[in-house]
Amino acid sequence: MLSIKNLDAFYGKLHVLWDVSLELGNECVGIFGPNGAGKTTLINCIVGLVKPQGGTVEFDNKTLLNQETFQIIRSGIAVVPQERELFPLMTAAENLEAGSAYIPAAHAKRKERLEFIFSIFPVLKLKSSLPAAVLSGGEQRMLTIARALMAYPKLLILDEPSTGLQPSLTTDLFLRLKQIRQSEGISILIAEQNVRQCLKAIDRGYVIENGKIVLQATAANLADNDYIRKSYLGL
């Protein structure tokens, strides 16, 4: 469904992604790597916020490289950005509404979706009439995830979703993602530094360091890999 081949990306003269290739079918895939490895840049290349210098990005066999971000989003990709990117003066409810308003198919089914979202994140229902800016960091993170779910995406991309969440919520979040993936059959791509927790949710994972993919394996193999155990799991 998502196919990235030989991607090269730059910021000015800084070469950030080196010949990155990644395939994602109907599955949950992780991208692991330290700060500055290029995870966010890779995601931004997928959704058109960064234009790569070389390589291809295809979604459902159509290239995304000549499309604008809003078109890519409307074609069925939803993003939970690292910096949240909420609408601070709008209420939580209005932020959720915005998640589906510009995607016709999702807009028609927004009522059911809202109920579902309030059932997994009850705190959002409680605070639905408050401006997003006054929610706590963790609540804003949940709101961002919920806003992305409002779009009924075929592919959900999450950029370090566990940042700012307390540990019990993080465990819960990855569990939920796994459930949503199973019940709706959507594909998920997660960039994370919290490898230990994330491994429970994913089928396969890639490790990216200094802009290069250095390893790819199934979740079980990653958990057993000596390098991963030493560098990412602290074992």
Add this chain to the structure above:
Amino acid sequence: MQIVSKLRERRYQAILGAIIMAVIILAVKPEVLLEGIQRSSLYAVIALPMALILGIVGIINLAHGDFMMLGSYMAYWFAVKSGLDPLLAMIPAMLAFFLIGILTFYALIKPVLGSQELNQLLLTFGLGLVLEEAANLSFTSAPLKLSVPYVSASLTIGDLTFGTFEFVYVLAAMLVFYIISLFLKKTRIGRAARAVGQNPKGAKLVGIDVNKTYLIIFSLSIAIIGTIGVLFAMRHSVFPVMGAPYTMKSFCLIAMAGIGNITGILWYSALLGVSESIITAIPGAAGWADLVFFALIVGAILIRSYQQRVK
């Protein structure tokens, strides 16, 4: 008890203060209050579209008043060429300025959207100068005056006499405010515009066509200000640099209200308009009216810095 507790809130204190002041002025010199309200409405209706552009497109349009000036010349041109009543000329003017807005957006605004603020300021400032010079070359700098008989109508109640035509500004301000608020709250494009104003990247990520939103908001605002220019020409003289002071005042009203605060513009316009009217009414002090504006800005900025320091 409830009233007492409400009075602790600053908002209600301000409203109460405004009401007390209005009652005093109304008792002593009612025509001053009426004139002040008319003047305030004019300020508000001019500032609102500029606020829309700044709040959503993120551009300080220093050519704002010059688009109004173009609208005024268009009213004059319509009146001379076709004898069209300016009130009716507002309709074709609105369409024409919507198109002018689209052209300006593609030719000048879109290329500088991601650029530094200084570049954007210089660009719109330069555009304003070009428009003024173009008007100067086409119509000379001599003030033009439309002769529309009904604009000088006045009403006398008891020993109170006031102009009635100026109430169209009050009507226009209310209408523009109401339509803009409704548009931003209720329509799909309006909601998208609010999202874009608060977070353009977030807006892209929920599937909003941000550039189209900029185009619509910019063109709409230019359509409004051009149409206001037509209305303005009915009561005021028309000359190339007539718009510049209104750009200044609008910008300062927006700064005082805070970017994105449409309702605040009404309040600050009222403060500015009524204060100016009071000063103008004091014998021998009329010349000082322009200073009110500077005093208000300095005051507002001082108060805001003080509040920030206290926090």
